[in-house]
Amino acid sequence: MLLNLHVKNLALIEESEVTFGSGLNILSGETGAGKSIIIGSVNLALGGKVSRSMLRENAEFALVELIFSIENEAQAEVLRALDIFPENGEIIMSRKIYASGRSVSRINSETVSASVMRKVASLLIDIHGQHEHESLLAKRNHMKYLDDFAKRVLAERKKLLAEVYDEYTACRKKLEEASLDAKQQARELSFLQYEIDEIDQADLKPGEDEVLEADFKKMSHGRKITEAIAECQELCSEGNENAADLIGRSVRALHMVAQFDASMEALSGQLEEVENLFSDFNRELSGYASELNFSEEAFQQIEDRLNQINHLKAKYGKTIERILEARQEKEEKLDQLQHYEEYRQQLQENLSQAEAKLNQLCQEVTEIRKSYAKDLTVQTTAALQDLNFMDVRFEMEFSRLDHFTANGWDETRFMISTNPGEPLKPLDAVASGGELSRIMLALKTVLAEHDEIETLIFDEIDSGISGRTAQMVAEKIKMTGKNHQIICITHLPQIAAMADHHFLIEKTSSADSTISNIRPLEREESIQELARMLGGVKITDTVLQNAKEMKEMADAVR
Incomplete structure (x- = not known):
């Protein structure tokens, strides 16, 4: 779980610190207040790309520091394999970016590479950015979600599959290189004998x-x-x-x-x-x-x-x-060429054996995928119904490539029908932006139940959502927060009302500078923020009462 975030000299943030809690953590604020900078700073600390423009004007450096608690023994074991040892059940990940463009990443005060930071991040946190739902439009990503869902069973078979595929491609390359006619063979024999004689002499x-x-x-x-x-x-x-x-x-x-x-x-x-x-x-x-x-x-x-x-x-x-x-x-x-047909025959046998193993593994991987695809689509369908897709049908279509890959021979894509009587169609032919956001949320919540990653970050997943659907999305996020730590940036009061911990990001300006700050809200302050989200500039008693009722209704969602 992400316990603490400390940011210094980054964009609009001079210095800010926030302590997150378990359950649903909501970050809200006016447009342009710097909400996305908070998520951007987390990405930065975890190995994201660095730009000098991210530093505050005239600052010598920027610093982002994250403190995670490690309670899952499986996570702790993987961390130890990377020579990272939690201290008192916690690890501190930090990144310092200098004005020169150089950056230094550290875990528990020890310098590590950006690749190690990313590996550790992949164990601890899953960040869903503002436009990530658009990745659903590319069917090449669909199998990744399925493989993530099935990884406890599939990971070892896929690793072996990749090894056998490398063996297969190496055998095929050797066989292709051994395709010589009689003249080429004679020239090669003569040249090899010349080189051997030259060295011997x-x-x-x-x-x-x-x-x-x-x-x-x-x-x-x-x-x-x-x-x-x-x-x-x-x-x-x-x-x-x-x-x-x-x-x-x-x-x-x-x-x-x-x-x-x-x-x-x-x-x-x-x-x-x-x-x-x-x-x-x-x-x-x-x-x-x-x-x-x-x-x-x-x-x-x-x-x-x-x-x-x-x-x-x-x-x-x-x-x-x-x-x-x-x-x-x-x-x-030279010996191979002198016994060329025997050599080619052996290469062909090696290729046939590798192809047989590859066929077997591809078949096993396909069967595992199809089995888990049924579970994934059933659970995702239920999650979509929770998100106001009342008559949805959600399935996964399989086809077979005409060649092997390190990932098998499968090609998959999600198919959906959102209205009764309509046939299943690819997502990109059916779903709007708001629908894609809900589909991605449904997938994320289903995958979260089968993953050991404890912290999920949702950055403005409410695009294109409103009304009753917004309420159902809010309830879904709230329910997911029972088993995971959720950090969510939102513009929707329905989602913000569900907060177990509510933080306000606000911007203040003076003659020579603009600064963003983040602070936790007490219950009454949270209601005031909900009223602002509901009513805009002018907050009337009616709007305030609506905000209070919304908060009370959210309290009932347990």
Whole structure:
């Protein structure tokens, strides 16, 4: 359940906080007061798109923070699988948007990606926007509602179906690629044999290139190395006044006086160690110099070998190991071509087996869908009758595609008849905007009873609805609020009267700024707001009495 919403520096909102309750939470207010900003901020916090224009003028950042209580163990388990652990049964989701356009999403103070925010949001909240009912006009969405309804049984089969479909498409692709005629086959065999021979003739050894590159580097700088060694030997051991002679004379000088002062013995010993180290260095340097020789022929051989290896790397892979792997792959492909008909036959068998499994799974998924489609349409029909579709018939039509997809071979669409004697027709051929809103509400309420998502948000679902139908929609939302938390933005007093918790969004303006605020209403204030919704600018005693009666009637809907 959504416990708390905190918004700062977003559009018309300077800073606002609201604490929601269980049941039906109603948000109302004048047109343009900022009601949709509230729902927009929730969407934003849950991973929606960010625009710099959403920040208040001159604000350095905007912040949206949501606090959810997690009471469902199944939800908690999924959250733990995402490395999100509720603290005291709650999680805090926040998003900070900077003026630069950068945003940071956090859950329980830990930074997470937008994709993780969306995954968590899909577990906790379902938002029905102002125009979502229009998605019913596209039949590709109809199966999604059915699959959501049946997901407890269907989810694992659909996952397996997608895996087998990937296997099937991979087999089909291999078989298509293996469609060579005799000439193509001969050319491919010849080319593969050439490439294998080219790699074999190189007689590559793993790590060989690293040794050659080190030798090449050393030999390509041979003159500089020789000159540096000669200079070092001149200074250290061979020239006049060289370092070895000077250190030796220093050792003898200190040794002669060390007997007169104990502290001089320690210094003399240190200098003797230096002399020994320097002697060892000179011997090693002399040995290195004696072994150092530069051969133009050897250098050319190393250069040629490196050129050969680098040529193979450019063709077959960036390392010797990858070149050898490529050689193995080509040998396997060569073997396939040498036994081409056997290879194609095996591919065909693999494809047939994958197709058989896919057929079986598609059939199973179709049977599950058709079974649940009956339940979904029966329950949706009942919900539609509650929403003043008195003689409605609501069914789901199935047809079969002429190809497989990762979702099976089904194509579905909702069919409806709203008047006695009329045949069933597709929704887009029958339903008006107001009717689509009610149909979507009916579907949402039915799906909610089969879903673990506790919080539903309805943003102005009352478009095109009035009179007795509005009253029935209000009662339906109220009844849904018994088992779910509902947050609803509305212009209809019939729906607002049903509120368990009523919030007013109002806009105030001064010379230099406009600010939206949200605040909870006490019962009498709620009646005043209902009167405004009923009567407009002028609220008469009669309108106020009507609002009070509407509230009392709503109290009776339990």
